[in-house]
Amino acid sequence: MNELPQQLVNGLLLGSMYGLIAIGYTMVYGIVQLINFAHGEIFMVGAFGALTVHLYVLPDGTSMWIALPLMLLGAVVVSVAVAIGAERFAYRPLRGAPRLAPLITAIGLSLALQQAVWALYPNAKSKLPFPQIEGGPFHLGSATLQTGDIFLLVAAPVSMAILAFFVMRTRTGRGMQATAQDPDTAKLMGINTDRIIVVAFALGAVFAAVGAVANGLKYGQIDFKMGFILGLKAFTAAVLGGIGNIYGAMIGGVVLGVAETLATAYIADIPGLDKFGSQSWADVWAFILLILVLLFRPQGLLGERVADRA
Secondary structure (H helix, E strand, O other): OOOHHHHHHHHHHHHHHHHHHHHHHHHHHHHHOOOOOOHHHHHHHHHHHHHHHHHHHOOOOOOHHHHHHHHHHHHHHHHHHHHHHHHHHHHHHHOOOOOHHHHHHHHHHHHHHHHHHHHHOOOOOOOEEOOOOOOOOEEEOOEEEOHHHHHHHHHHHHHHHHHHHHHHHOHHHHHHHHHHHOHHHHHHOOOOHHHHHHHHHHHHHHHHHHHHHHHHHHHOEEOOOHHHHHHHHHHHHHHHHOOOOHHHHHHHHHHHHHHHHHHHHHHHHOOOOHHHHOHHHHHHHHHHHHHHHHHHOOOOOOOOOOOOOO
16 A cells, blocks of 8 residues: 555556547547547657657757657647648548448558558667656655656646637637537538548647647657557447547546556455466556446546537
8 A cells, every 4th residue: 555656656657648549539529420440550650750850950968858848849830731632542532431431441541550660760670769858756745756757747737728718719629529410510600610620630639749749758669569558448449438528538538547546556466366467468458447337327437528429
């Protein structure tokens, strides 16, 4: 029990990262009812965009305190460009097609992006070191935080606050709400629904890019396969919180991260179940939690916010 504060902090950090990625899933699904399984790879290319800025744009020896904003900008530019390109050339032509077609396209795009980075990025066949911020560790009671953890703890709530303001207080945000409710009526009211959908993809990519930089700072390395399992867990978080609910995405991520961390830390202490508490079982516990939620509360913790367009 002495380790509980540290495990809770670890779970909060992990869940915040899941939540940042999950926002992209839930925004796109809420507006066009598309499960964008390539979103994990949009997260991944953002990490490589940040690393590219550090390796090939910034002078050697640049302090990470100076480099970090530029790396974050590089991650956002790459992620948003890929997301907008995917929407325009892969998803928009299939908008009126049966739902299975864009779903299969998303899976294919996911694999294509993985292989493109593997083939084209120097040394991407192995894990690449991600630059770290100097300083730390910091102590919060009995819990210890690294400098990269501080970035994530600040970035997640700030990102959510900005998103909430954008959706609730801006003209484009209200257009997104109207398009999610009824795209045909939104068109009749003069809303450019194509532009709104592009904005949804772009915003999701921005938060994925922030999560990608946070992931690199926390774990110190990235690779071309990192988006697959993190994307699945982020989708799990979106469903857990209530698909289409942007606040539910973050809450679902935090619940998932804390549950996964505590299960991994404490199940190993139960006699006869020690092997089920190993790190290799962390992914399993995440999906067990999803199954339980779908069985007993299929609408998610905060409820779905998706209009019935049948």
